[in-house]
Amino acid sequence: MFVKSFASTLVGIEAVTVAVEVDISMGIGMFLVGLPDNAVKESQERIRAAFGNSGFRMTGRKVVVNLAPADLRKEGSAYDLPIAVAILAATGQAVPDRLDRYVIMGELSLDGSVMPIRGALPIALKAKEEGFAGLILPAVNAREAAVVEGLEVIGVRSLTEVVGFLSGQRPLEPVRLDMSELFSAATGRHGEDFSDVRGQAHVKRALEIAAAGGHNVLMIGSPGSGKTMLARRIPTIMPPMTPEEALETTKIHSVAGKLGTEAGLLTRRPFRAPHHLASRVSLVGGGANPQPGEISLAHNGILFLDELPEFGRGLLEVLRQPLEEKTITVSRAKYNVEYPANFMLVAAMNPCPCGYYNHPTKGCVCSQGAVVRYMNRISGPLLDRIDMHVEVTPVAFSEMADSRPEEPSEAIRERVVRAREVQRMRFGEYEGIHTNAMMTSAMIRRFCPLTAGCSSMLEKAMQRLHLSARAYDRIIKLARTIADLEGEPDIGTAHIAEAIRYRSLDRETWGL
Missing domain, CATH: 3.40.50.300 (P-loop containing nucleotide triphosphate hydrolases)
Known part of the structure; x- marks a missing residue:
């Protein structure tokens, strides 16, 4: 029997959805394909132990697990849970018709408990972007993922909770956050x-x-x-x-x-x-x-x-x-x-x-x-x-x-x-x-026009301190900030003079 669940992998700080395809056929053994690293390959032993300690059974037939796209390297132990759930669905121990609605992530302990993962937030953002109804992940990561609005975030603590939720026998409340409360706490x-x-x-x-x-x-x-x-x-x-x-x-x-x-x-x-x-x-x-x-x-x-x-x-x-x-x-x-x-x-x-x-x-x-x-x-x-x-x-x-x-x-x-x-x-x-500080040269010309007095003062400073063209731009940016702090629309000589003083430790003058 063929069953598919969905997980996610991280590339930089972005997530990429991974289809966990499980096929059970005549034969023996469990085979993981799709560029898994050693941590992913070792999942089969964790899954076997978690099944036995959670009241489930591992099939004695041939199990092939493909992590698609197969040309993208998969790393870490967070694929344990989606692989385990797909195997249970393929063997009739879990309901398979809800798997396509959720992205599932989590590492399995040998006793069937679900361990934390990295990257819950980018995974949640990707799940929402691709139209999934929700995300099932370890309970300790649920608050992090719940930052994403419009996504049902289900925090779980064990494999049995996941199977019960997907089968409709164990309803779990989605985790929600009060964003205004979070930001108000930051102003303390x-x-x-x-x-x-x-x-x-x-x-x-x-x-x-x-x-x-x-x-x-x-x-x-x-x-x-x-x-x-x-x-x-x-x-x-x-x-x-x-x-x-x-x-x-x-x-x-x-x-x-x-x-x-x-x-x-x-x-x-x-x-x-x-x-x-x-x-x-x-x-x-x-x-x-x-x-x-x-x-x-x-x-x-x-x-x-x-x-x-x-x-x-x-x-x-x-x-x-x-x-x-x-x-x-x-x-x-x-x-x-x-x-x-x-x-x-x-x-x-x-x-x-x-x-x-x-x-x-x-x-x-x-x-x-x-x-x-x-x-x-x-x-x-x-x-x-x-x-x-x-x-x-x-x-x-x-x-x-x-x-x-x-x-x-x-x-x-x-x-x-x-x-x-x-x-x-x-x-x-x-x-x-x-x-x-982020202004480009073109933006400096547009937003930081200098008077003749400012230009003359800056020219003398450039010659005396042996400053570079980059230092020239940075002095003007600094003067623009000083003017902004004082509520001045234009840069004045006082602003330029103060900005130049902050270059007094330039390597051309220090220690001489």
Whole structure:
């Protein structure tokens, strides 16, 4: 007897529907075809044990399982459940006429319980797109899939529950989420706040500008000056994610298996801080079974690289393409996948190996050559792609002991949100452009006209600081954001001057 059920496989962060075809005929043995990997091939032993411990019987006849399309590699253990259900339907132990309405996914334990899977959200989106009535998957993944409206999401805990539901003998309530409740919870107070940071007014100003325009920023200062503390509070001033951003971000984390068991939709912007000993694959993505790396996990959020020069030179150079293209392509002999990578890079570093170059009270023990070599660990092309270079100086005792309250993150976030709204209106006709940092050269000419005074000031800065054409564009983008924060329709000389100050740590001038 021939029976077909439906499952799904992941290609990048998108799902592809897989038809699980089961044919039972004369003969003995179980055969899996359709480019299954070892985890899929091992499913037959898990299925046999699950049948025996759940009160079902495995047929003694020949079983052929084809996973179509047969030229697409199938990976992982999530095919256990659709294969098992199709075999039960083919042997008359389950009702086959409801299989074509549902996509079924889940790993089987030997006792018949259903284990979690990765990628529930993209699988649910694909199921809805292709017109399936619902999705049957492990109960711990049900909240994640229930984000997709108009799809019946059935969370199950065992093989017997699935068979009972498909046979109509065990009704199960679909899982539903209140999306407004999820987004309202995201607007609550964070555990950290900018009001915790004493002093550092100029750095707070720089980070406000960076958050408002989506600009990359490098903080350079001596140990203990507050670089990491400031960086970890940037998410508290970022604007809330839109539903579209939340959906896309959740898909990436779902495919990577980074969502918690009770997670539904990620409504707060991600903050990823990989250690400087991280491997290239963990940062970029890929591997034997391709998964997104830290660069993609920071999509629509922040990628924080602390102690930037301690990262390997080759590791840092892979950032250049995603910083420009906002995507990253991982190409290997067996696959080629593309992951979104629209993140805001925030980096921190010491000014020299000992950490006290330019310190107001402590002397630096490094030679001039050592300072230059330390800075040379960051290549010119990468440094050129960082919009803002901010020097972080130690906080004086008088500022630390001051009991007056500092400005909270909420007040800063209100200004950032207003500036982002101006940009949203400005770029409404451009698909995929949301912030000033994403403007192309043509858009800079259209939205950032400069007066004669601004042009003259910028020309002098280019000659003095030996800046590149890319730095020229980034200064103008930065000035546009500063003007937006101040509610100014046009860029003025004061905006250009402030933007130029954030290039003062350019490699051409630092350490000389």
